[in-house]
Amino acid sequence: MSVGSFNRHGVAAIYKFEMHRFARTLWTGLAVPVITTSLYFIVFGSAIGSRMTEVNGVSYGAFIVPGLMMLSLFTESIFNASFGIHMPRFTGTIYELLSAPMSAFETVLGYVGAAATKSMTVALVILATANLFVDVHIAHPFLMIAYLLLMAATFCLFGFIVGIWAKGFEQLQVIPLLVITPLTFLGGAFYSLDMLPEPWRTITLFNPIVYLINGFRWTFYDTADVAVELSLGITLLVFFVCLFVVRWIFKTGYRLKN
Amino acid sequence: MLQTSSAAAEPIVRVSGLSKIYVGGHQALKSADLEIRRGEILALLGPNGAGKTTLISIICGIVNPTSGTVTVDGHDILRDYRYTRSAIGLVPQELTTDAFESVWSTVSLSRGLFGKSRNPAHIEKVLRDLSLWDKKDAKIKDLSGGMKRRVMIAKALSHEPTVLFLDEPSAGVDVELRRDMWQMVRDLRESGVTIILTTHYIEEAEEMADRIGVISKGEIILVEEKTELMQKLGKKELTLSLSEPMTAIPAELSDWQLDLRADGNELHYVFDGNAERTGIPSLLRRMTDLGIGFKDLKTHQSSLEEIFVSLVSDRGRQ
Numbered sequence: 001m002s003v004g005s006f007n008r009h010g011v012a013a014i015y016k017f018e019m020h021r022f023a024r025t026l027w028t029g030l031a032v033p034v035i036t037t038s039l040y041f042i043v044f045g046s047a048i049g050s051r052m053t054e055v056n057g058v059s060y061g062a063f064i065v066p067g068l069m070m071l072s073l074f075t076e077s078i079f080n081a082s083f084g085i086h087m088p089r090f091t092g093t094i095y096e097l098l099s100a101p102m103s104a105f106e107t108v109l110g111y112v113g114a115a116a117t118k119s120m121t122v123a124l125v126i127l128a129t130a131n132l133f134v135d136v137h138i139a140h141p142f143l144m145i146a147y148l149l150l151m152a153a154t155f156c157l158f159g160f161i162v163g164i165w166a167k168g169f170e171q172l173q174v175i176p177l178l179v180i181t182p183l184t185f186l187g188g189a190f191y192s193l194d195m196l197p198e199p200w201r202t203i204t205l206f207n208p209i210v211y212l213i214n215g216f217r218w219t220f221y222d223t224a225d226v227a228v229e230l231s232l233g234i235t236l237l238v239f240f241v242c243l244f245v246v247r248w249i250f251k252t253g254y255r256l257k258n
Numbered sequence: 259m260l261q262t263s264s265a266a267a268e269p270i271v272r273v274s275g276l277s278k279i280y281v282g283g284h285q286a287l288k289s290a291d292l293e294i295r296r297g298e299i300l301a302l303l304g305p306n307g308a309g310k311t312t313l314i315s316i317i318c319g320i321v322n323p324t325s326g327t328v329t330v331d332g333h334d335i336l337r338d339y340r341y342t343r344s345a346i347g348l349v350p351q352e353l354t355t356d357a358f359e360s361v362w363s364t365v366s367l368s369r370g371l372f373g374k375s376r377n378p379a380h381i382e383k384v385l386r387d388l389s390l391w392d393k394k395d396a397k398i399k400d401l402s403g404g405m406k407r408r409v410m411i412a413k414a415l416s417h418e419p420t421v422l423f424l425d426e427p428s429a430g431v432d433v434e435l436r437r438d439m440w441q442m443v444r445d446l447r448e449s450g451v452t453i454i455l456t457t458h459y460i461e462e463a464e465e466m467a468d469r470i471g472v473i474s475k476g477e478i479i480l481v482e483e484k485t486e487l488m489q490k491l492g493k494k495e496l497t498l499s500l501s502e503p504m505t506a507i508p509a510e511l512s513d514w515q516l517d518l519r520a521d522g523n524e525l526h527y528v529f530d531g532n533a534e535r536t537g538i539p540s541l542l543r544r545m546t547d548l549g550i551g552f553k554d555l556k557t558h559q560s561s562l563e564e565i566f567v568s569l570v571s572d573r574g575r576q
Contacts, residue, residue, distance in 0.1 A: 007340070007373040009369075009370040009371075009372075009373050009374060009375060010370060010371045010372070010373055012370060013367045013368075013369075013370030013371045014371070016367070016370075017356075017359075017367055020359075020363070021358075024358060091354050091355075091356075091357075092350075092352050092354030093354045093355065093356055095315075095320055095348070095350050095354065096348075096368060096371060096413065097371065098318075098319055098320040099318040099319050099320050099343060099346065099348050100343060100371040100372050100373075101339060101340040101341075101343040101344045101372060101373050102371065103340075253322045257320065257321050257322040258280065258281045258321075258322060
């Protein structure tokens, strides 16, 4: 009867359920990033990029690839993870999850693992699509994948928090659309901070997304607007803050068991 | 299942001093105590909002208690949640299912969530027992309400629980499903599963349960053997619609303590439905002798609400 110290069947069940949900919308899920990336390259890469000089020794088209990947990774991670936990709360099927012998860690591992798998897949599809338009060189491929994984996990945790905090489907959209997307656009996804005049350059340094995007871009081109150690430090900080909040949610039963 | 005699005597579920105050301030449970015996069928009777679902939800781990403790098979539900939750199956009141999944995959998923390795033979048996086998590949959204209810029962049984909670199992259920469900409950009991069900219907508790608990305003008022309780609840009422209205009850009928209602058009008589002699045949004979005619007669069992009122007021007097 006893489950032991780790409910691997439970984690696998959640992971499979979530991946099955993604599989039902596989083609739209993959067509959207491919088409969006192509549009960005037609507009930014060809129309505008041809009039731009190189940025830090990298062609403009290639320069925006890590930013594009991050933009999609952030929105996909938040959307998939928040929807994954919000939907059972909305329909009421969460009763089963709450009554199952699952620890908080196992529950999060199942949901965040599945959402991170999907968002990393989308990011890699964007990378492949971008490769059709420009030559993308990756200076540190292993670090790139590791950084991608860390950021997918971070934003999926963040999405999980949003999914528990949200009282309705509109609120699920609010955070990605009103907070994350603007911060990403203003966080140097499509430009180098050096292009900004003061005081905007200094103000921008308060945006944590700047460090995430620059850290990721460093794994591609070995150059960044900010120190790479600082980028890694801030990324880890955001990750642990999200982890701490999720831990608090399960400890107190916030919006789940009260 | 082999048990020592002391283990068999130990209650499978022990609820002590359990209280719940929801975040909004509503107190759903007030220091409730309950012992559920191993292998019994316990029916929890109570009106809406009495705290039945809150009690079940806390035992199953869906709601955090404010204070008090619950043990299942001697294990604390908070400290040893892996053990207690693996032992429990729950069929909630609301029909909540994953619309886009197939019956087979949703029931298999439940088994996995509860930490059990795949066992297609067991899932097949559960689906066959619930007449769901030919629907195993159907999407849940395409099933009727009754079929969805069966799916929820199948999910609760997927991990072979030893304690099964059925919250309002007959709400919105047709006759056929109710019959199948009760047969299944009896079979499960035979195999040693303890079953707790909540209901509004006295008849249902009467038909199924070994013991009956009454819960009202967050308190468990009493838990008794069914046979004892049914005697207490045996009060019935006879209503006679008179052919001609009368202004007063004739003195010849004073033995029956009748009540005249509806502007003298109805006679009411309260009797004990479990008694050998109800007094009804003699009443009707006497009325015929007196030439009092009636158009219609009906009997009515005290509603649960009325029983609660009498139970709660009895308790207040003690």
